[in-house]
Each structure stands twice: as C-alpha cells, then as structure tokens.
Amino acid sequence: MIAAFHNFAKRVAQPLAVTMIIASSTVFAASQADPQHRTPELDRLLADVCKKQTVLIGEDSHHGSGATLSLKVDLVRRLIENCAFNAVYFESSIYDFIDLERRIHQGSASPDMLADAIGGLWSVTSEADPLVTYLYAKAKSDQVFLAGLDLQFGSATSVYSRTRFPHELAHFLDDPLRKECEFEINRLGNWGYDDDQQYLDARGRLGECAIAIEKGIAAQDQSDPVGTAAIMAKNFRGHLALSSGDSLNKRDKAMYENFLWHRSHRPDRNKIIIWCATVHAAKDLSFLDSDRRSLGSYIHALQKDEAIALGFTALAGSYGRTPSAPNQLTPAAADSLESRAFSGVHDDLVYLDPKQLESFGVSTARPLDYAKPTRAQWSEVVDGLVALREEHPPHIVRSARPRQAMPE
Structure with a gap:
C-alpha cells in the first residue's frame, strides 16, 4: 500500500459541476482548422453542454x-x-494550483508553473501544450479561474x-515543533525515505503535525483570511489518511469538498x-x-440537471504511455456499444446523447478502462459518450519533472 501511494506520487503527476478549463482562440488556430474536431456530432455535444453549469470531461x-x-x-x-x-478544475494537486493563483495575482507566474501544477499525466504530452x-x-487576464481538486501530495512535477x-x-507552529514538522513534511514531499519502514515510522509524526497545524491555523485565523492555509492543511491531513484504507472513496469525497471550496472562493467563476x-x-x-461514491455522483446530487458527465471510448486502435509499448485495444464485440455506435456510420467520431445512450440499453463498453470492457446501462453512468473510431497513445515529449527551476 505504501509503495503504491509513493509510486503514484512519483510517476507523472496527480492529476471535476459546472467548471471547465480551456485555451485561447489564437493558440488554437490549428486546432480550429482540424476537420476531425469540427463535426456536426461535436456541435450536438456543445449544444447539450453549453447550457450546463458544470461539465465533467473524463477519459480512460x-x-x-x-x-x-x-x-x-x-x-x-x-x-x-x-x-x-x-x-477549469483539474484532477491535479490542489496545493500547487493555490500557489499558482497567488503567483498570477503577484505577476510572477509563468506557463511552466501551470504545466507543473497540471502534472505529468498530461503536461508531458505535445497534445496538452496548446x-x-x-x-x-x-x-x-482573469478570464478563467484554474484550480486543482486532488488532495494527493508530492507529485513528480510539483515545485511548491x-x-x-x-x-x-509549519509557520503556524511554535519551535521546536515547527522545525520538526517542516522537516517531516519536506521529507515526505521529496520522498526522503530509504525504505517503506522509514515512512511507517514517520507517518505517526506526520499525523501529529497535520493536526497541530490545523489547530495553529484556527488559532491564528487573521493570518489566513482567505482560508487557503486551512484548506491546504485539511487536504494534507486527508492525504495522510489515504493509506488507512478506502482510498478511492476518500479521494473522490475530498475532490468534491475542494470543488465546493473553490466555487465559494470564486463565486464569479461559476x-x-x-x-x-x-x-x-x-x-x-x-x-x-455498491459502496463506491465518485466525484460526479456528489456533483450530480447537488446540481442535478445543471451538471453533465462526458465519457470517451474507442472502437479500435491503441493506448498507453512510453516507454512501454502501446497496448492494442481488443476487437470490439459485434454487440458492444462501440460497434453498434458505428454501425452504418462512416465518420471518425460519434456522440451519443442521453436519449441515445438510454436506447442502447445494457451493453458492454470501455469508457472507464480500455483494458476492461464493462457491461452497464451507460446512460446511468454518464450523460454523454464520445466514441472514436480509432484511439492512439499520446505523444510524450518530455520527462515528468518540473519545467520550472527548483529553488536553491
């Protein structure tokens, strides 16, 4: 379990209803000219999404x-x-996005800071550069507010x-606890452990630090008028609790709570x-x-028809990340959702709206996991589904490490 959390933190980056993040029309001139992305099917999708308050855009x-x-x-x-x-809220670490917002207001931010905050799951690809x-x-220019939702701490591209x-x-503590906790948190963020046992030995001290920090912030509330220190401390304590079990539900619940906090923090970006x-x-x-609660389930319970969840799937092709060899998608069965969606269709992309998804009934499809087709009534899982005729891996053009210079 410990190694799993460490590997996640060090792999590529950590990676939610009406919040969405996107790019500028000038930068996307090439994308706008791409006929693959200018189809009547996507126009139908936009018509469904435009009127919503929150859109959750998924992927495998x-x-x-x-x-x-x-x-x-x-x-x-x-x-x-x-x-x-x-x-736009990313399934990425909340901590570095909060720092990014401060830096933007101070005039000291950079595109590299945003890339590092988004994390290596996406920022290492050429597809994400625009x-x-x-x-x-x-x-x-304060036209779009950017935020991270994930409580996980210490991604490969994190700087802050x-x-x-x-x-x-640790500033909210008094010495000697201040120095001790700063050391322990820094050690965790940079994974300064020789083995898992060292982390086990430190976990209790980290938990005590997290509790003490939250108490210190509450006692010095004038030092945190916006509440950013408090929300980061809460998330840090939650990150430590992931290793005690039920991590999937804990993580999604934390992302929902962060969604609510960001929304109240910037009500003008709704x-x-x-x-x-x-x-x-x-x-x-x-x-x-039966016990699984996703971020989307919380948002739909809150916003109902004002939220929309979009999934993606593919009929054929491959997926994966270098340096591993691409994984070929298994041939879609004749009665699969993907095969039926493309039956009699010559386009490279099909959008299945809520009524179409419902009409397909219970069927096998792979929007959740390309490696494991699943049988479900997909209209109950997502509100819309984009099916691609062919998938391919992203183009990894850089390693998962900070683009910014690390402070001395």
Whole structure:
C-alpha cells in the first residue's frame, strides 16, 4: 500500500459541476482548422453542454489516450470561447494550483508553473501544450479561474509542494515543533525515505503535525483570511489518511469538498469544467461497487440537471504511455456499444446523447478502462459518450519533472 501511494506520487503527476478549463482562440488556430474536431456530432455535444453549469470531461483510467486528449483540449477551448465557461478544475494537486493563483495575482507566474501544477499525466504530452498556453493566457487576464481538486501530495512535477509548502504550513507552529514538522513534511514531499519502514515510522509524526497545524491555523485565523492555509492543511491531513484504507472513496469525497471550496472562493467563476478520468466524472458507479461514491455522483446530487458527465471510448486502435509499448485495444464485440455506435456510420467520431445512450440499453463498453470492457446501462453512468473510431497513445515529449527551476 505504501509503495503504491509513493509510486503514484512519483510517476507523472496527480492529476471535476459546472467548471471547465480551456485555451485561447489564437493558440488554437490549428486546432480550429482540424476537420476531425469540427463535426456536426461535436456541435450536438456543445449544444447539450453549453447550457450546463458544470461539465465533467473524463477519459480512460490509464491516461494513455492521445486522440481523446487532443479532443478534450479542443472541447475546453470551445466551451470557454462559445459557451462562456470561466473555470477549469483539474484532477491535479490542489496545493500547487493555490500557489499558482497567488503567483498570477503577484505577476510572477509563468506557463511552466501551470504545466507543473497540471502534472505529468498530461503536461508531458505535445497534445496538452496548446492547452497550457491557452489557459495560462486566460488565467493571467482573469478570464478563467484554474484550480486543482486532488488532495494527493508530492507529485513528480510539483515545485511548491516540495519546497515552500512545508515551511508555510509549519509557520503556524511554535519551535521546536515547527522545525520538526517542516522537516517531516519536506521529507515526505521529496520522498526522503530509504525504505517503506522509514515512512511507517514517520507517518505517526506526520499525523501529529497535520493536526497541530490545523489547530495553529484556527488559532491564528487573521493570518489566513482567505482560508487557503486551512484548506491546504485539511487536504494534507486527508492525504495522510489515504493509506488507512478506502482510498478511492476518500479521494473522490475530498475532490468534491475542494470543488465546493473553490466555487465559494470564486463565486464569479461559476461555469466550471472539470478535467478528470471517467471513473471520477461518472454519476453512478454502484454497478461496480455498491459502496463506491465518485466525484460526479456528489456533483450530480447537488446540481442535478445543471451538471453533465462526458465519457470517451474507442472502437479500435491503441493506448498507453512510453516507454512501454502501446497496448492494442481488443476487437470490439459485434454487440458492444462501440460497434453498434458505428454501425452504418462512416465518420471518425460519434456522440451519443442521453436519449441515445438510454436506447442502447445494457451493453458492454470501455469508457472507464480500455483494458476492461464493462457491461452497464451507460446512460446511468454518464450523460454523454464520445466514441472514436480509432484511439492512439499520446505523444510524450518530455520527462515528468518540473519545467520550472527548483529553488536553491
């Protein structure tokens, strides 16, 4: 379990209703000219989404779908430019996005800071580069508010979490506890352990630090008028609790609570795009596990018809992330949702709206996991589904490490 959390933190980056993040029309000139992304099917999708308050845009759980990624980038731009969406929340660490917002207000932010905050699941790809450029310009001019939803701490591309965050939170304590906790948090963020046992030994001390920090912030509320220190401390304590079990539900509940906090923090940015995996966007996953509660389930319970969850799937092709070899999608069965969606269709993309999804009934499809087709009534899982004729892996053009220079 410990190794799993460490590996997640170090792999590529951590990665939700009406919040959405997208890029600028100038940057996306090439994308706008791409006939693959200018289809009547996507126009139908936009017509369904434009009137909503929150849209959750999912993807396969492997985060290895380049065609989907390219399409999501263009969708975000179109939702911002054509539908007045003005916020984008990522399935990414909350800590570095809070620091990014401060830096934008101070005039010291950069596109590299945004890329690092988004994290290596997406920022290492060429497909996401236009998104970073576009969204940074929109955020800098205060047209779009950007935020992270994930409580997980210490991603591979984090700079703030691994450098200034330990000092800022420990600042609410008195010595000697201040120095001890700053050391422990810094050690965790940079995974300064020789083995899992060292982390086990430190976990109790980290928990005590987290509790003490929250108490210290509450006692010095004038030092945190916006509440950013308090929300980061709460998330940090929640991150530590993930290793005690039920991590999926804990993580989605935390992302929902962060969604609510961001929305109250910036009530003027209330048309929201959430960029995440479909397992988080889904409005109901009880067919997989009766106890499973996703981010999308909370948002749909709150906003009902004002929220919409979108999933993506593919008829054929491949997926994966270098340096591993691409994984070929298994041939779709004749009665699968993907095969039926493309029956008699010559286009490369099909959008299934809520009524169409319902008409398909219970069927086998792979929007949640390209490696594991699942049988479900998909209209109960998502509100709309984009089916691609062919998927391909993203183009990884850089390693998962900070683009910013790490402070000395």
